[in-house]
Amino acid sequence: MLCYWGAQVREGFGLVKPDQVEHGNSGIRSMCPKLKVQDMSAGRSFVGFIRNGKVSVLSSDGKLKQPQLKNGRIRQIFCGGAGAVLLSDSGTVVIMDKSTVCKHLKGLDNRQVIQIACGDHHSMALTKDGQLFVWGENSHGQLGLKKDHPSSPSAQHVQSLSGIPVAQISAGGDHSFVLSLSGVVFGWGKNSAGQLGLGDTTDRYVPTVVNSLHQKKTVSISCGGEHTATLSKGGTVFTFGSGGSGQLGHNSFKDEHHPRVVAELWGSKVSHITCGRHHTLVSVASSKLIYSFGCEIQGQLGNGEVTTQSVPFPVDLPTECNDEYTIDKLIAGENHSFALFVKELESKAKSNPSNEVLTLNDGMIDRWLAGTDSWATIKKEINTVFSSAASLNGSFLKMSCDDHYQTSEEHCGLDFDLVKTSFAKLSENKSLISEVVKVVQQMLRSLNLNPTGVESLRVYLLLPELIKHLEKQQRTELTEALASKILQLDPDAHKVLEKYWAKSPDDWLKNLVKLFRKASAKLIGQITYGKMGFDFKKRLKRFLKILQMIYQVCGSANKDIPNRDFIIFEVNDLLDTLETTLKNLFWRLWLSAFTEDCQDVEKLRDCYFEIIKILVKFPSAADTVSKQRMFVFLQWQLFTPRAILLNGNMLQINRESVWMDTFAYLRQKKHKFCNPMQVKFIGENGIDGRGLSAEFFSLLSQSLLKWEKKVLEVHESSLVWFNTEGMQDNRDFYYLGVICGMALYNRHYINLDFPLALYKKLLQRSPTLNDLEELSPVEARSLKSLLEEDEEEVVDMLFLDFTVKGKKLIPNGDQIQVTKVNRQKYVDLYVDFVFNKSVKKQFKHYLRGFSKGCPLDAWSMFHPEELQKLLHGSPKYEWSELQQCASYEKCSASDELVQNFWTVFFELSEENKRKFLMFLYGTDRVPVGGFSKRPLKIFQSDCPDAEDRLPEAQTCFGRFILHKYSDINTLRDKLIHAISFCEVFGRG
Template sequence: MLCFWGSQIREGLGLVKPEQVRHGNSGIQSVCPRTAVQDMSAGRSFAGFVRDGKVSVLRLRSEDYDHHTESLELNDEIDDRIIQIVCGGDGAVLLSDSGKVLIMDKSTVCKPLKGLDNRQVIQIACGDHHSMALTKDGQVFVWGENSHGQLGLRKDHPGSPSAQHVQSLSGVPLAQISAGGDHSFVLSLSGVVFGWGKNSAGQLGLGDTTDRHIPTIINSLKLKKTVSISCGGEHTATLSKGGTVLTFGSGGSGQLGHNSFRDEHHPRVVAELWGSEVSQVTCGRHHTLVSITSSKLIYSFGCGMQGQLGNGEIITQSVPFPVDLPTECNREYTIEKIIAGENHSFALFFKEIESKGKSNPSRGVLTLNDKMIDRWLSGTDPWPTIKQEINTVFSSSASLNGSFLNTSCDVHYQTSEEHCGLDFDLVKTTFAKLSENKSLIAEVVKGVQQTLLPSLNPNPNAVESLRVYLLLPELISRLKKQKTELTEALASKFLELNSDDCKLLEKYWSKLPDDWLKGLVDLFHKASAELIGQISSGEMGYDITRRLKKFLNVLQMIYQVRCSANRDIPKRDFLIHEIKDLLDMLQATLEKLMLPFWGLDFSDDIVEDNVKLKDYCFETIKILVKFPFVADMVSKQIMFCYLQGLLQSFTDPGTIISNGNVLHINRNTVLTDTLKYLGQKTHSFCFPLQVVFIGENGVDMRGLSAEFFSLLSESLLEWEKKVLEVNKRSLVVWFNPDGMQANRDFYYLGVICGMALYNRHYINIDFPLALFKKLLQQSPTLNDLEELSPVEARTLKSLLEEDEDEVVDMLSFDFTVRGEKLIPNGDQIKVTKANRQKYVDLYVNLVFNKSVKKQFEHFSRGFYKGCPLDAWSMFHPEELQELLQGSRKYEWKELQLCASYEKCSASDELIKNFWTVFFELSEENKRKFLSFLYGTDRVPVGGFSKRSLKISQLNCPDADDRLPEAQTCFEILILPKYSDINTLRDKLIHAIKFCKVFGRA
């Protein structure tokens, strides 16, 4: 049954004879055509009816036809069954059963729409001067005028008679489209609403009256669980799950239902309908209808000057009132659809025993679900049908983004920057099923590879569009074939994302389940390791390194997420062990290139191939340096050394470059001599430093320079109060905040530290980890302050942990530190529980940044000068600290285990006595022994096992009169064959305490 009311139109609507029309109260008429109306629509000029796949239209305006209305049959124009019609300002749009779109102009000429390229359309919408279509794969197409941006293409687009793709909505899984007078709306499956076009009365709900030319998210409707939307002439209505109606836009005729005639620029609840569980809402030109299926009621509000409100009144009504429906509607029928036109209203009823889905087939975007997968696996459908479905879903980001929604407790309606809305367990089980069937997964890969990945938009317009970037890694990780190829294509898409969406994706990653995030790491880790393995096997080519960069860049994104979100994924999961193979291969290649130098002949081709391989390895190392998390510290040290050699232009391994970098130094004036030498500006920092102690016989083969930096460290500490200050409790050294007049000294301090790092020696100054964080452009934290100043840090931590407001107030802190205001008027602002975090952050910033800003700038400038190889930035702060300062973790047993012997053995009495004496030494004397033997008391990275110790027995008649000697350059201890342990003890202690002059090269 079809009910209608409003302005007078042709009796019976051309569907039944006039005498078959039933007249009810309040001017409401009803008809029951022999052939049931399956769908209908009413616009400004036409009403259209679909019956048994055929269409008829009724003119509603009589200006061009001598005030005569008529029914027009369009059957001859159509060769397909019609399932839907929507009428707009001057024409209509029709949708056929096969998904084809036809357009009808005001002269009722009907023709196919151009521009859809055989796409299957599932929804259509029609405004005054523009129309919309939604395809099965989730794409939105528009055509018509664009005077107010209603096409959503761009501001300068002139409009189009053929369908144009709204690319900015690509990837958004849509549930509905709607077109108004000159504005448009779409609704996503997660309840996200986009609007664009004319906004003169606030009909876009954005809080203003500015037109929009591209789809814009209506933020005020977020998390409202919107399930339906309808556009009127200049107003809009939305329906939320549970039946809440919100309206906005023009209210001049009361069509918003807010008991006023004001325009509303923000969505506002229709209070009179609160709690009514509205099931449908539709907007006409100047009035609105809502239906409540459970109570079989229809309410109307807005302009009723033509009787279109259905209450028997010719009035304008600003609050909802029931429509005076015929009594049989309540007994036999249920409301199927309500339609509001310009001056007319319609209600389509079905008998309750009829299936409602019979006349209104599914018009949703095709998405993946368990039933579909089971059909595919069972093979009940023909293979071509299955292939078509697979291609639709896995070729469309919108379809895939609309799949796997977590509908439990409406979680998917909470989709936001914090929640992606996916059911992760459902994804895993579904992809697991798919991966078991070779034929199905092959079609899936085909769709993903050929269509989906190339189509991904680098500037998605909604958070829902990013779901595909979470789904694809899980899918690809289950593949056996084409895995690396698809991983590379996905990596490219990750890296093409704009910065804002990239940050949002990283936020989603930070909240992934542990196994998902681990799987993401594994996917790009394995791809990276595979390529490095190929290079280690001798494969070369630009394509390999280009692909490697992609994988490492994505892996770096994941690593940063792991760090910032404190996710429980070990750093070792990011280490690529194949890097060691690469370095071994480079070493072997360099050794081969050395063979001609030693007189072994090789063909020019072999030499050329090895040179190419060497250069290619260096290029790979240069790439790896930028991704410090993939290599362990030992590998990074080796890479640093190789890059040093490259910087020093050792292209011919047999060439010895003498550059004159020789520093003549006096032990008593180490710092003065060093500063004088550096002031001459003759030192070439990229070449090794050579040290000569004046008056001593020795050639620097690293031993002398190691001792030099140890002595220089002691002299630098004498700069205390001028340049450096030592915390009396922690003994950690930091810049003197008051040392502003020592700019030159801060610079040279940096130069010396940089030189020590570059020459692979230690500076025996205990700088805090914060210094190395700053050098690596990382921000120090409260934990770093605890290392520098434990008492201050503990006080601040107690402040942050205190639960009672009164206790915080009693501490009487204000925003000053050591008399310096942290913020303007800081001495007048008390620290409270509400602002204490800000206070602590400013405190830490003052200590590590603000108070020593100039000092650090001069130091870092010098550091960069002293270490010209910027590859040091590949080290983590802790690693850089250990490289420069060495380790203070002394595993003395390890020193004994790594010792070797010359002219003696571990079982000899002399050696047994030596180790007995050594382990009796105090901790201080043990460290002095290290300085005596190696020139420094610091332990190298990796412990004593990374440093050799050879004890050579000296057999001579006057052994008891001799002191032990150290060949520092060769890490050899020359130990006379003492007659007893006491003599050994006395001589060893005397040597390590008093023998500072270099004795033997």
């Protein structure tokens, strides 16, 4: 049954005889055509009907026409201001102008259209794969193709929405709307009355998200002449735009620039909305009522009133509408209103998946695997879904508890568990997965790198799970293509994608890490064996950049993914090959045996060095030992063996005035920081083979702490930090930095216990409250107690203000009390003051000196913890490891003398054990990687006067000379005396 009301038209529309039209109250007319009305639409020029796949149109002059079409059955008709658009069962589009002349729409060849919307002078079409096309005038940007884009008679692709899974499209007078599957609303075009709901009256020329409708669970949208209505899942209606005729239903005639709830409909659970030129209709399925509001001049509200109506009132429907019929379609035209009713049984059986974008789901995959459809049909579906980012982005949404409606920059809306199980099943069939890969490769090339909405980014979450199940070659190719696209995304999209990663399940994120680590490892392996493919450096950078992005996300989100998962252990093989190559070249040069084939080896060497220079920019890619090796290799590039011999940077100093002598030496500005340094203690024999310089830095550290200028302050934790008060000047902190930089560059330790915060600052990372707890435990615990306090009164009673030691943290900080509301800000500012503001000048000069002392900026590849160990040594003393790593000369581990030595050694106190290290190596620091990274050679001396000799050490070689003492007690006395008074012995 069809009911209609409004402006006078030809009685019965030519569908029934005039006497078969029933006249009810308030101008409502109803009829029951023998030939069922399948679809209808009303616009400015036509009212159109479809019956049995054929079109009938009634023009504004009252003439009924039936256009002759050669496209078979017509499924839907859409009437606009300038004509009508017809959609066939096959998805082809035909345009009909005011004279009912029909022609094919150009620009939609081989595309299956599922939805159409018509405005006054423009139209829109949505295809099965989720692509939006527009045509017509673009006077106000209603085509969404940017401001200067001309009007177009043929269909144009709206590329900015190419990744959005669209649920519905709607066109108004000169404005357009799109609704996504997750309820995100996009609007564009004319906005003179605020009909875009963006809070202003400025036209938009590209699709723009209506943020005020965010997470309102919008399920339907309708555009009028200059107003818009949206419907939420719970039945709430929002309207906005022109309100001059009361068409917004807000009991006023004002325009609304933001979506506003129609309060009179609150609780009615509206099921359908539609906007006409100046009026609005809504229906409530449960009560079978239709409400109307807006312009009533020609009776289009259907309630007997003849004036405009600004609040919803029920339409006077015939009583039989409430009995056995239910509303199937509601249409508000120019000055007409229509309600198409169907029998309730027909309504319950009716479903229309043909107007929905095709998306991938678990059931579809099951059907493919079962083989119930032909291979041609399956291939067509695969091509539709996997060639379209929009289709993929609308797949596997988490529908439970309406979770997908929460889609935002923080929430992707995907059901990760469903994604994993579905792709795992898909991978079981090699034919299917092979076809999918071919289509995905094409889709990746067409991805929009400047997406309009966050839903476009779901594809970057889905594809890694798919790639995980592919064969090695396919996996590598797609991983590389995916990495390239991720890196080309605009900065805003990058940030959102990183937020999605941060919120993803740990196992999914681990798979992502594994994917790009494997790809990196494979490429480095090929490079190691000289198999350099096309653009291998650029390709490696892509993988490493993605890995570094994920690493930073894991760190900031506190993800339970260890650093080890990011390490590419194949880097060590590359370094081994480089070392062999360098030794080969060195000896050839040394022996003057340089031949033509050496040129190829040199090219290989240069290539390896280029790879190292790439790797040092990605701290997560290698372990500490590999980074140390890279650091050494890059040093080799800065100097040559000849430069070392001719310019050894010999530093001659007195033990008693080590700091002042060093200070005087550095002020001469003769030191070549790129070359290795050597140390000679005045009045002592010995050549520095690293042992003397190691001792030099140990002595220098002690002198710095005792220096009367007190550049460093020892805290309660025994850690040191910059002294902010005293008689030091900028040069003191500069030279402190130079010394630390020189120690790092020359691979020595400095005995200054800085907190981890210093190394974070060097690497441009922000210290935290935990870092303050390391430096000043009491101070930090007080701040933590402040943050954990539940009672607001207790916080107030602490009488804290925004100052630290009399220094204001913010303007007027001494007048602002710390409360439960602002305490986090106070703590953040407190930590910032201690580590940054209070030492800004000191650290600035220290950093400048550090960079001077260590001219190789590759130190930035280390993590803060690694840099701390490299400069200060490892805090862990695994003494048993020292014994395990020892080697023996002229003796063996089973000899009584050696066994006596180890017995005595393990009896020593912790302090004396460290003194032994100082005696043996010139430093008591443990190298990164443990004692295995430093040699210990025990040499047994057979001199006849052993009882009169003390043990000796050749620090440069880690050689411990042990005389053949007669018993363990003698050995004990001699060893303790040697390590306690080792400064009197010259060693080299």
